[in-house]
Amino acid sequence: MESFVPPNPAGIWGGQKLFPWEKRSQFLQLNYNFTTNSMELDPDVGGWNSFAYVQAYDTWFCVAQMRHISHTNASTWPEAFQPYQELEGVPQAISIDIQPVSNVTLEIAKFSPSGYRNIYGTFTYRPSVELEVKILNILQEEASPVKNMTGFLPGITIQPISYAAIEIMKKRGGNALGLADKANEGPLMIINTSWAWKDASDDERSYAAYYRFLEKAETTAKEMGVWHPYKYVNYAEATQDVWSGVGEENLRELRRMQRIVDPEGVFTKGGLASRYLKLNELPEGERERRRSGVGWNIGGRPMKDSECQ
Secondary structure, X not given: OOXXXXXXXXXXXXXXXXXXXXXXXXXXXXXXXXXXXXXXXXXXXXXXXXXXXXXOOOEEEEEEEEEEOOOOOOOOOOHHHHHHHHOOOOOOOEEEEEEOHHHHHHHHHOOOOOOXXXXXXXXXXXXXXXXXXXHHHHHHHHHHHHOOOOOOEEEEEEEEEOHHHHHHOXXXXXXXXXXXXXXXXXXXXXXXXXXXXXXXXXXXXXXXXXXHHHHHHHHHHHHOOOEEOOOOHHHOOOOOOOOHHHOHHHHHHHHHHHHHHOOOOOOOOEOOEOOOOOOOOOOOOHHHHHHOOOOEOXXXXXXXXXXXX
């Protein structure tokens, strides 16, 4: 059996560049062009883009996180990312290198330091600069009244799913995500909304501001006709419905397989899997109870299904 040889044995090319907030319109357009064009031309690219408030500077920034699995020169930019190189960024806030995947994951982890109270959520939409402009306005609108909270770090990360990736999902029988069920599906954008703060005394107003933002942003996507029902489970918040987006047929099959492989409910009632979103639905009224702030543990993260059952 032949062993797998990675495209670049040295690791993955990575670039990070910080842009001032006044460049966000140009930055959003670059992201749109990358998602709808560059990702289709070069299957070796990937990445995500973040928008966040930095309390120490009392200002907002845009961040491009770029990855390429086959580019071997650590001092040059792959063609797909050259437009980001050309857009003026924050001085001394640019880095490119090639490193093993294990190092990349450690680098990403630095953006979520321990000791903070966090809440995350997600939804999916079709590429739209107009929507993203509105989302950023809503983010600032809801974050500004509570920006004096100790350790406050609000932001969103947008990660594209390319059309090519969705096409590959159709191979070998497909999968249960429901993304490849439509002939012309994709590309899509996954938004990861993140909200961090330090003190438990700020929980109530932090949750309230966060939920206002998330609900307004998702409602706006629906009103504009670019919303997609898929919700990426790894970014989902405990009260979100991650299962209806996979489609009724896929959901029925998932429930059928669950009954076959786990008839005793080991993975849905605690046991080996005590947290995370479960395939079984939340009890009546549970979603509303959690959003009221009752179903939250002392660590500041949302309690998962098994913890409230």
